[in-house]
Amino acid sequence: MLIRTFGSAVHGVNAYTITIEVNVTPGTRYYLVGLPDNAIKESEQRIESALKQHGYRMPRQKVVVNMAPADIRKEGSAYDLPIALGILAASDQMLGDKLKDYLIMGELSLDGTLRPIKGVLPIAIQARKEGFKGFILPAENAKEAAIVNKLDVLGVENIRQAIDFFDNKADIPPLKIDTREIFQNTVNQYQADFADVQGQENIKRALEIAAAGGHNVIMIGPPGAGKTMLAKRLPSILPPLTMQEALETTKIHSVAGKLGVAASLLSTRPYRSPHHTISDVALVGGGGIPQPGEISLAHNGVLFMDELPEFKRTVLEVMRQPLEERRVTISRAKLTIDFPSNFMLIASMNPCPCGYYNHPEKDCVCGPGMVQRYLNKVSGPLLDRIDLHVEVTPVTFDQMTETRRSESSAEIRERVVIARQIQEERFKDFPEIHSNAMMPSQMVKDICQINAGGKALLKTAMERLGLSARAYDRILKVSRTIADLANSPEIRIEHLAEAIQYRSLDREGWAG
Template sequence: MLIKTFGSAVQGVNAYTVTVEVSVSAGAKYFLVGLPDNAIKEGEQRIESALAQYGYKLKRQKTIINMAPADIRKEGAAYDLTIAMGMLAAGGQLAADKLSQYMIMGELSLDGSLRPIKGVLPIAIQARKEGFKGIILPARNAREAAIVNNLDVIGVENIKEAIDFLNDELDIQPVKVDTRDVFQNSANQYAADFSDVQGQENIKRALEIAAAGGHNVIMIGPPGAGKTMLAKRLPSILPPLSMHEALETTKIHSVAGKLGEVSSLLSTRPYRAPHHTISDVALVGGGGIPQPGEISLAHNGVLFLDELPEFKRTALEVMRQPLEERRVTISRAKTTLDFPANFMLIASMNPCPCGFYNHPEKECVCAPGLVQRYLNKVSGPLLDRIDLHVEVTPVTFDEMTATRKSEDSETIRQRVVRAREIQRERFNEFDYMHSNAMMPSQMVKEICQISDAGRTLLKTAMERLGLSARAYDRILKVSRTIADLADSEEIKIEHLAEAIQYRSLDRDGWAG
């Protein structure tokens, strides 16, 4: 007897359907083919033990299980439930009528309970795309799958519930999630707010400009100046996620297994802050089974790299291509996968190894030349992709004890959203571009026109401050964003002057 059940495999952030064919005939051997990995092969023991808990026994007949397409490797224990249902139906212990209507996935424990699996959202999207009526999966994954509408999501706690449901002996109501209601109720609910920050008004202004134009930022300042505190609050002033962005971001976190059991849809922009000991693969993604890295988990959000010079040089250099292309490509012998990586990079660093170079009160004790060697740990090509260089100074006692309430994130976000709407209209005909930071060089010349007085100011600044050639386009992009925040059609002198001050690390002799 031949029975077919259906599961799914995830490649990158997308899924494809796997057909599990079970054939039972006279004989006594068990064959599992179709390039399964060891976790799938070991499933026979888990399935047998799980079924025994509820009085079911697999018939000792010749059983051939094929996982199609047979030329693509299948990985993970999530096919336990798929295979178990096929074996029961082939042995006459389960009605096969409903099997073609549902995609079935789940990892079995020895006691028959089901463990949650990764990548449920792309699997559910694929199930709806291929016309399945529903999906049967572990109950702890049900809310995540229920984001997808027009799909019956059947959450089961154990294998017995799945059997009884398919035999029409148990009525399980599909899990329903009002996606838009969840999205709207939890949007912009950030734990950290800019109203918590006393002083540092110039840094808040720089981060507002960065958020308005999608610019990358590096903050340079001594320990305890508030760099990390400010970076944590940056997502709270970014424009709210659109539904499309929320689904795209949730898919990545689903594939990486980063969604909680009660989570369904990410409605706030992600904030990722990996430790400086992170490896190249963990940062950009990859591995034997390619998984998204931190830059993909920060997609549509913020990636914060604290103490930038302490990161491995190789780890930083592999970020250069994703920063330009907004995605990371991982190539293997048989496949090439793309992971989205459209994030804002926020980096921080001390000005020197001891941390007190240019400090207003404390003296730097670093040896001559050590400051420059420390700064040289961050390569020029990486700095070339960072638009704003901001010097952070310590907060004074008077600022810390001030009773005046600081501006909150909601007020700042309103200005940022208005500036982004201007940019959306400006780049309306370009699908791949939606902020000033994404403009290529040829477009900068067309859009960022400056007056003769502005050109003179910029020339003088570049000569006197010793700004590098790479700073030219960056200054124009940032000044365009500042003009958008001021709701100005043209870039004025004051916009250009403010943009020039955000190129600290490009100045000749900045580190002595």
């Protein structure tokens, strides 16, 4: 008897449906075809044990399981449940009338319980798109899938519950959650707040500008100056995630298996901080089964790279293209996958190997040329993609003991949101551009126009401070953001002057 069940495979951050055909006929042996990987081939033992635990049997006949389309490789153990149910229906141990209406996924334990799987959200989205009535999956993943409306999400603890449902012996109530209510109740709930930071007003101002324009930042300062503490608080002043951004971000974390048990929709901007020993594949994504890397997990959020010169040179260089294109392409012989990677890069570094170059109180003990060699570990093309260079100085005792509470993240975020709204109106005819940092060079000339006084100031700055040519566009973009924060339609001289000071590493002789 021929029975069809339906599963799904994840390709990048999208899913496509897999038809599982099971045919039980007189004969012997078990055949699994359709390019399955080893995890799927091993499903026979898991399925046989699970069925036996619940009083069912593996047919002692010829069993052929075909996974179509047969020319695409299938991977993972999540096909255990649809294969098992197909075998039961094909061997007349279970009714198969309702199987065509449901997409089914789940990994079986030897006792028949279901283990959670990865990539549930894109699978649920595809199931709704293809008109399935419902999605049967492990109970631990049900909350994640229930984000998708107009789809019955049926979470099951074990294979017996699924069998009883298809035999009309038991009913499984669909899980319903109010996605928008959850989103509204948890949006902007960050544990870290700028109100906890004493002093460092100039750094807070720089991070506010970065958040308002989507600019990348690098902070240079001695150990203990507060670089990491400030970076952790940057997501809390970014504009709240939109529902579309939240779904995009959740899909990526779902595919990577990073959502956790009983998680649903991500409502806060992600913050990723990889260790400096990370490999280039772990950073940008890839592997035998292409998975999203740290830059994609930071999509719509912040990627913090602490001690930037300590990262391997190859790791830093592979970031250059994703920083420009806002996506990373993983190419293999038979497939090409795009992962989105629209993130804000915030990096920190010491000014020299000992960490005390330009320190107001401690002396630098680095030898001649060591400071410049240390800074040269970060390439010019990468620095070219970082708009703001900020020098961080240690907090004084008086600042640390000050009782006056600092400005909160919510107050700063209000100004950032207003500036972003101005940019949304400015770029409404350019759907690929959402912030000042994303402007191409030709657009900078039209939007970031300055008067004669501003041109004279910029010329003087470039000549006297030895600013490089690559700093020109960056200064104009940052000054445009500063003007937006001031609700100014034109870029004034004071906006330009503030932007110029955020190009520390472009100054000739900065490191002596």
